Structure formats: structure tokens, C-alpha cells
Amino acid sequence: MVLSYKGMDGQAHQGQLVVNADRVDELIxxxxxxxxxxxxIAKMLTPDHYVNADDELSMExxxxxxxxxRDIPxxxxxxxxxxxxAIDINPLIxxxxxxxGVQPKNGGPYLDRTRRDPGLLHDGDQTVLAFTDRGWTWGGHWTDPIDYQHFELR
Ligand SMILES: [Zn+2]
Structure with a gap:
């Protein structure tokens, strides 16, 4: 699906997200x-932009x-x-x-959740609520593992 989003530059961009057909209306x-x-949102490219559609490269x-x-790590x-x-949002930060340990492997500095980098998700953020108010689960609410980038609807 093609989605419009605001980039880190504040401008409008179009990205591509591959999701199950039964999640399209919700995600729009x-x-x-x-x-x-x-x-x-930093970028929204399909997995084939990365060698072997490698999720680590995509997250980095x-x-x-x-x-x-893929399976659960x-x-x-x-x-x-x-x-x-499920979708992963701004997975590096x-x-x-x-x-x-941490995935991606260059994500260590962002385990400090007192950071206020643009796009960094915090509990109670309007962004998180946009998902959880619709019944999606946020991985940032988990304890082991913690998955701040992750939203899923079961
Ligand atoms: Zn995920």
C-alpha cells in the first residue's frame, strides 16, 4: 500500500508499506x-530495497x-x-x-528513553495512542522483550 507521511524534514512524502489486506483500512x-x-517518519521502503530483504539492514x-x-528473534x-x-516504526531510534542485546545493533544509544529525538516513541504519545486506541498492541509496553518500534493487531 502507498501511504503519505511527514518526513524528518517536515515535508510530505509517499512510502510503501507491505501489509496484510485485512489491515489496510486500519492503517490508512x-x-x-x-x-x-x-x-x-524517516523512510518507508519495501524490504527489497535491502540486500536479501535483510531486516537488520532495514532497521539500521x-x-x-x-x-x-521472519520469526520472532x-x-x-x-x-x-x-x-x-505488524509494523515497525522508525526502528533505529x-x-x-x-x-x-539490541536490534538493530546501532540502536544502543536509543535505549535511553529519556531522549526526545523527533520520532522517538514514548508511552502515552499521541502516536502510540493512535494505534492502541484501535486495539493494537505496542511492543513498548512489553517487558521482555521490549520492542519500541513494534505495533501489531492480533
Ligand atoms: Zn516488529
Whole structure:
């Protein structure tokens, strides 16, 4: 799906998000809200922009993405990304963290959640509420792992 978003430059951009057809209507509404509130998104490219559609490279590049055929890190269970029912937003500055460390590997400085970088998500943010008010789960509410970039609708 093609979505409009505000970039880190404050300008309007169009991005591509690969999601399950049954999540398209919801995400159009949510991203419409994010656009209205001028929540900045670094980039929104399909996984094929990265060698082997590598999620680590996509995350290191702070790329917002949806579908990715992969399992949950350090498990053999399929992630909701494999069904196109989860999205990761600005993943470099909103990293994933578990006992084995941080993903992407250059995301360490952003585990400091007192930071106020544009696009960095905090509990109670309008951006987070745009999802959770519609029944989506935010990985920033989890404790192990913590996944600040991650939203999914089960
Ligand atoms: Zn995710």
C-alpha cells in the first residue's frame, strides 16, 4: 500500500508499506492521524530495497516496514510480521531489546528513553495512542522483550 507521511524534514512524502489486506483500512486511518499530528517518519521502503530483504539492514537504516517473512528473534515462532499484521516504526531510534542485546545493533544509544529525538516513541504519545486506541498492541509496553518500534493487531 502507498501511504503519505511527514518526513524528518517536515515535508510530505509517499512510502510503501507491505501489509496484510485485512489491515489496510486500519492503517490508512492510523497513518492519516500520524500525518495530521505531523509525527515524523524517516523512510518507508519495501524490504527489497535491502540486500536479501535483510531486516537488520532495514532497521539500521531506520526504515519503517510491515511485512517481513521472519520469526520472532531467538524463537522458532513466526512473527506477526510474517502475516503482514505488524509494523515497525522508525526502528533505529525505537529499537528492540532482549537479554541477547539490541536490534538493530546501532540502536544502543536509543535505549535511553529519556531522549526526545523527533520520532522517538514514548508511552502515552499521541502516536502510540493512535494505534492502541484501535486495539493494537505496542511492543513498548512489553517487558521482555521490549520492542519500541513494534505495533501489531492480533
Ligand atoms: Zn516488529
Amino acid at each position: 486511518k492510523i497513518f492519516g492521524q500520524l500525518y495530521q499530528m505531523r509525527y515524523p 537504516d531506520n526504515n519503517t516496514s510491515g511485512y517481513n517473512c 531467538d524463537t522458532d515462532r513466526w512473527s506477526y510480521h510474517a502475516y503482514g499484521r 525505537n529499537p528492540y531489546h532482549d537479554v541477547n
